[in-house]
Amino acid sequence: MKDVPTKVNHSPFRGYSGYISSLKRLSVESHRVAGWDTRVDAALNGQASVELRRVAPLETRRKFGAFFTGTDLGSQLIDCDSRFGPNSIFYDPSCGMGDLLIAVARRLRLGKSLADTLRLWGRQLTGTDLHREFIQGARTRLVLLARQRHRTDEALRLSDSDLFPGIRVSDGLKEEALFSCATHLLLNPPFGKVAAPAGCSWASGRMTEAAAFVITALERAKPGTRMLAILPEVLRSGSFSEHWRRRISQLADVEIVQPYGMFDDSADVDVFLLRLTRRVEAECPPLYLWTNSAAPRTSTVGDFFTVHVGRVVPHRDEETGPLRRYIHPRNIPMWKEVTRFTEKRRHEGLAYQPPFVVLRRTSRPSHPYRAAATVILGTKPVAVENHLIVCEPRNKSADTCRVLMEKLHTKRVNEFLNQRIRCRHLTVGAVADIPFSIL
Ligand SMILES: C[S@@+](CC[C@H](N)C(=O)[O-])C[C@H]1O[C@@H](n2cnc3c(N)ncnc32)[C@H](O)[C@@H]1O
Known part of the structure; x- marks a missing residue:
């Protein structure tokens, strides 16, 4: 008898599948079961990072830039923008387990029923990631949040992929349509070092991949699109990032530049928060906008x-x-x-x-x-x-x-x-x- 070939999972994060399955089970349990609320709070606040640390070594997480935004940092980023409503479309090109989308969804309106809310959110929230486990996790956590906010056991007839069709496995750097449809871009991209593309005007040698994500996103976004980003501090203050800052200032109005400090206990890297609005390209933009003030830049601590x-x-x-x-x-x-x-x-x-x-x-x-x-x-x-x-x-x-x-x-x-x-x-x-x- 021939062996039936089984599909081998080569994903570097395959060890995470067990955790995703447990999230899916939680999303269909009754909210009346004792401890359901507490378990959902944990699932939406930091547990995804803790579980990833447990199953994937630091080396793998660094290689793929898999570090998820904590609840406080995510909400601080979203607080940088009060201008969004029911017609806003959000896109996180490297969405991981959806923490930035979740920070937005906490502020989105609820529909009349759970199904209605998920239909509305499914239209407003889009995201991509290279890893299937993270995409499934992001969709499931959004269902958990909606169910918790509604406090309902309403049954859902659709699968999570039908509910969030705009959250899918894809290379964010190759997307076009999702960037141009968005009114708001959310970014906490991978920070690892990559070679600058040949002929690149704003970087040479090795650079943080985060720099490429921001430029790609802005080049593809339509004028008026807002961007909220968590980025490595070197891009704000490093002298070798000056060409990058100059390119950003050609593409966008720099509105908030806010140093934050250490990303979290597991990723020993300083970050800053950035808010930009894409505009029609300008030839000679003033670089001092990076200081978030109308005055010429003075140095800081x-x-x-x-x-x-x-x-x-x-x-x-x-x-x-x-x-x-x-x-x-x-x-x-x-x-x-x-x-x-x-x-x-x-x-x-x-x-x-x-x-x-x-x-x-x-x-x-x-x-x-x-x-x-x-x-x-x-x-x-x-x-x-x-x-x-x-x-x-x-x-x-x-x-x-x-x-x-x-x-x-x-x-x-x-x-x-x-x-x-x-x-x-x-x-x-x-x-x-x-x-x-x-x-
Ligand atoms: C620093 S994590 C942040 C995830 C999420 N944005 C957040 O704030 O929690 C970066 C994510 O980018 C994903 N990633 C790396 N390269 C990517 C690419 N080219 N396209 C899409 N996702 C990518 C990684 O798998 C990882 O989940």
Whole structure:
């Protein structure tokens, strides 16, 4: 008897299929079953990334740029645009598990019934990804969100592919129609390095693939299309990305450029948020629009420092891993240099190599200066609590840290922060935007 040939799944993410099947089962379970809501919340908030990390090694995730946007970052991106309604069409060319589409769908109107909502959303939400598992996951998670928002057990007669025909397996860089139909483009593209295309005017050698995604998207979009993107910080501030920024400024009005800090705990890369509107091409666009202001660009803290939130969450993190010097707002003096450390703790995650500057995230009314700083010196890495913001000098110089501490102790910086953020909490984006030069 001949063997019946079985179809072999060569997908690098085949190990993820089990998780997708569990999402599909959840999408047809009654919402009245105990714990259904909690399980849907988990499925829509970060679980897709955690599961991918469990089944696919970092090397594979890096190779394909498979890092999904967290709920907070996704909603911060969508908050950058309030101009969308029932006629808007969204396209995410590298949609992964649909996190950006989900962030939009949280704000879309519901129809009269679940089927009605899915029909409306199916017309408004489009996306492509190279991997079948992710496309199935994205569609299923949108069904889960719609069902949760409706709180209904209404049966669906159509499969998820009928419900979301515009979300499909395809190479986003080869799409044409989806770009030109969209009113809004959503992007968190792969960040891996690829060779610049021959004859490319805005890059040479190796570049981040994210750069190509943005240019391709803008070149194919019609005038008036809005783009919301999460992109690697090198594209905003790297001197070698200047040709790329110039090309973008020819194609679009640059409206919001907002440094964000680390993408997440698993992808150790700084990102920024970008909002653009495609316009008719201009010959000599003004590059200073990248500063998000009408004034010529002045340099900022983000040009000289990488800015992060400290990594230790004391009540969450187990005390395992190497024994580190440990700082938090209560064991370091303000406006001083620290070389001796009074506390140590074990910490598995990232520790920072001095020199660097830390700022207290929360300022008290009794602190006359909002960005209360300390310069951290020494030779060994230091674990930093998450109530501190870390500024690592790109030139690794203690003197650059001293200059920053001195400039933070000024009325000018206070006024900038009071205008930029009204609450008492400093954000990574606001710190990176503080006007700063070493002179
Ligand atoms: C950084 S992830 C982001 C996914 C999603 N946009 C989000 O924000 O969560 C990038 C995604 O791009 C996909 N991808 C990589 N190259 C692609 C291409 N040429 N066309 C379509 N998708 C692609 C990867 O499979 C991955 O899911």
